[in-house]
Amino acid sequence: MNLLRRTAGRAMLLGLISALTMVIAIILRDEIWNNRTIALVIIWLLGGFFGTFGGVVALLLWRRLFGSRHLALVRGLIFLPAFIAAGAMVFYLQTGWQSGFELHPEHPLRSVLFGSVQTMAMFVYTVSHYMLPWMAPVMIAVGYALMPRPEA
Secondary structure (H helix, E strand, C coil), X not given: CHHHHXXXXXXXXXXXXXXXXXXXXXXXXXXXCCHHHHHHXXXXXXXXXXXXXXXXXXXXXXXXXXXXXXXXXXXXXXXXXXXXXXXXXXXXXXXXXXXXXXXXXXXXXXXXXXXXXXXXXXXXXXXXXXXXXXXXXHHHHHHHHHCCCCCC
């Protein structure tokens, strides 16, 4: 329970820092503040929040498979892909919420599965435009500094 409580607090902090990095990226790009940019900030906020929980699960799995060796080192490296996966899921849900989750009447499960994969892949493909050159290293450093250690 202590790990869950520490993770929740750190998840809020990592979500806010992730959103702040997106705000900085929007300002640096001189983008106009509109519904799209606000949605990006929300996706980064929730991606950082839920990515923290995904990262802790990955760290627990790492500890089980490889022991505690290098666990502290991989914290930051695990946060970035966990953030991207969580952000892709948030993007999928946000896109579906806006467009109405249209399902194929004869194959609803297949349309959910492949529609979600396609939408999430679109997010993963386009995220590099924001993550490079500076945001990805910042997210790795912040993940290293703030991801909770499962063994503590």
